[in-house]
Amino acid sequence: MTNCTQVSEFVQLGFRGGLGMQKALFLVFLVMYVIAIVGNLGIIVIIRADAHLHTPMYDFLQSLSFLDVCYSSTIAPRTLVNCMKDDCRVFFAACMSQSQFFFLSLFGTTEAFLLAAMAYDHFFAICNPLLYPMSMTHRVCGLMVSRSYAWGLVNAVTQATMTFRLSFCGPNEINEFFCDVPPLLSLSCSDTSVNQWVLLSLCGSIIVSTFLVVLVSYLCIISAILKIRTVQGRHRAFSRCASHLTGVCLFFGTVFFMYAQPSAISSLEQSKVVSIFYTVVIPMLNPLIYSLRNKDVKQALKRGKWKLSGVLGLWISQSSLESTPNHCGSWVGT
Template identity: 45%
Template sequence: MNKSSVLEFVFTGLTDKNELNIPLFVIFLHVYITTVLGNVGIIIIVMVDKHLHKPMYLFLSNLSFVDLTYSSAITPKLLKDLLSETKAISFAGCAVQMYVFVSFATIECISLGIMAYDRYVAICSPLLYGVLMSGTLCFWMVVAAYVIGFMTALVHTISLFLLNFCRSNIIDHFFCDLPPLYKLSCSDTSMNLAVLIILGGLVSISCFILILFSYTNIILAILRIRSAQGRYKAFNTCTSHMTAVSVFYGTIFFMYLRPSTSYVLQQDRVASVFYSIIIALLNPFIYSLQNAEVKDAVKSFLKYF
């Protein structure tokens, strides 16, 4: 009896105003192309430039891959729907889209924490950096992020799609996300919401605490720098990183770590654009192109063309 009678879902999309579909398509097409070029470019540059074969750039290239993957799980379908009258997705397709997105969004959370810790060790314990951030340890940290991301998404996906969807099949959103799907179920979702808050809170809050710890100690170390120019450059880098972290974690906390009664799906769609599409666009520029070594690597790479 716990089987769904729904064979497909239909998205309402970003807007119900048809005249905005073409402008939005043009905007998000440019955003997606820039996202792909930026993230693929970072991955290639880190791979081909031997000077960037360091833990910091391993994490940067991994972050680019994560951003590219979860953005690709959502944006192409969004672009297609903006030009379509019926914004449908199959039941299985919805499950796959949600699994990929939740997996890589979780990996993104953990990756941001790892990157913050890497910078903390580099700035606060430079003499021990080679020991504390060895290549083997960095590799297993990345592997652990993927294992946690895949397992977390598997729990959410299985528990969600075992629910009974016997009501409307219209998702008031532009992709298969947890809160709007909970709204459609005619089963009791209290356990799902509890699992969402517990697992989501455990991962995101733990990583956020690690980021706060790392950057607090980084800032204290920066304040001990005698050179005003050195302090300015270091603060500028931290500000860029914390801007990306604040946008990502702010929208994640807003979307998932609050009572279901406070969900306002029209507003949530706008917030979802930031962490599902915009962050993947910004990260290559914030984390990489403001780095002097990456800039030099890009210039050297472009000389071959």
């Protein structure tokens, strides 16, 4: 046994480079973050404003957009601040319990279960269209979303508790631009075998179970689509799932590479690039995927434009009438 002085803060290395590199990264992260926030909030506003989109399927999409806003806001603001500083330090307690470590696990796990719930919703709508309106109600949708958050909370509390019990004696440099489990385990001077087993088993089971739900749902969906006789019917059914299938491939592909393999603990340089993709890029791409490939959202945008133009036209006409002098009043008075 040797004396061990507990580390009180960590230094986030991020991406190494000079001042020009840091400025370029700042602009890139800022643009992606703004697009993610504006796009996801725009989808939420469109769904809430258009009565045609008040269905369980769009309740899930609204929940996914809200989750992406929270997910990207967990990482991007801190990353933007770090890009403008030479010494990126974060306290141990803040790294564990505040807006990086805990909420990253919470929102990431919730998104995995939410994507699985959306896949089941598509399966039910295509394979059982007659029972779908009666079975998949707004209440059922709300229960599935709340259970997704509950599983996310379980994973976040477990990971935070397991990491809090470790000792960190130095070095204190995190080879990452945010606090995450793999880089923290590489810095601990304690035995991390249990933590690595919990990380791989818990995260692996979450990824595999949710991915299996998605896989089985889409196998049933493909089987049902192939039974449709008309080409137009097949195209309509497939277009309903195409955007969600694209988002699923992006999310599960990167998360599986990040957490569900033993090399994720050691290849930190490689996982750093992948972590950017699923924490910043995917929340930016989701609004584009779900809006550009969705006819209902496009039609809602058109209806919103007509309503907005009508309101603006009415407001301009009223303003012009109020500002015009009333010459007829003096003529009538005479």
